Amino acid sequence: MHIKLYFAPETRAIRPRWLLEEIGQAYELERIDVFGEQGGSPEYKAINPYGTVPAAEIDGQVMLESGAICHWLADQFSDQHMAPSPDNADRIVYERYMSYAVATLEPPVWLLIVHGALLSDDLRVSEILPWATSRYTYLLSKLEQEFGDGPYLLGDQFGAADIMVGSTLMWRQDLLQGFDLLEEYVGRLKARSAYRRSVL
Numbered sequence: 001m002h003i004k005l006y007f008a009p010e011t012r013a014i015r016p017r018w019l020l021e022e023i024g025q026a027y028e029l030e031r032i033d034v035f036g037e038q039g040g041s042p043e044y045k046a047i048n049p050y051g052t053v054p055a056a057e058i059d060g061q062v063m064l065e066s067g068a069i070c071h072w073l074a075d076q077f078s079d080q081h082m083a084p085s086p087d088n089a090d091r092i093v094y095e096r097y098m099s100y101a102v103a104t105l106e107p108p109v110w111l112l113i114v115h116g117a118l119l120s121d122d123l124r125v126s127e128i129l130p131w132a133t134s135r136y137t138y139l140l141s142k143l144e145q146e147f148g149d150g151p152y153l154l155g156d157q158f159g160a161a162d163i164m165v166g167s168t169l170m171w172r173q174d175l176l177q178g179f180d181l182l183e184e185y186v187g188r189l190k191a192r193s194a195y196r197r198s199v200l
């Protein structure tokens with residue numbers, strides 16, 4: 001299988017790259033200057049019409065969405081144990097966290113990033129920040145309660161759910177202060193050699 005990953009550092013493209021590094025699967029990396037001209041160029045938009053990263057070309061077929069790419073890779077390389085098998089009871093928890101990362105955890109912290117830093121001053125809506133902070137902090141408090149003994153979301157077995165949830169927690173690591181289990185969890189994830197290779 002030939003996998004080509006369109007990538008930029010400090011973006012969601014870290015997620016599939018981290019997974020590929022964890023499973024030791026060879027891949028071709030193409031760096032995209034996604035916030036510069038290249039992201040909006042006709043050449044890149046022919047691959048990803050949204051002009052965003054990541055995009056993965058798998059044997060010539062393009063796949064979008066970091067969560068979908070990680071989900072697909074985890075199942076495709078099932079011998080690498082990045083996802084519980086469908087007949088394993090842990091699969092229910094796994095599926096929940098794979099969707100939770102993008103549908104529940106991402107939105108409030110993304111609002112904080114967009115309206116707190118990314119957008120130009122004239123486009124920011126600062127009134128959203130208190131709500132987004134309180135919503136995100138509430139979610140962190142629930143996640144901390146759910147975390148259990150760890151060391152990973154599903155217990156002893158590291159997997160794609162840790163990549164999806166953990167990478168999101170890294171976006172605003174400063175907000176994890178006071179959530180000791182989550183801070184330790186993110187520290188544990190960042191110490192993984194596959195993670196360190198994925199951010200280069």
Ligand SMILES: N[C@@H](CCC(=O)N[C@@H](CS)C(=O)NCC(=O)O)C(=O)O
Nearest residue numbers: 011012034039052053054065066067
């Ligand atoms: N839901 C998509 C979001 C992709 C996305 O928005 N990527 C950002 C980087 S994290 C991007 O490429 N932004 C460039 C732009 O919007 O111009 C995913 O998870 O893959």
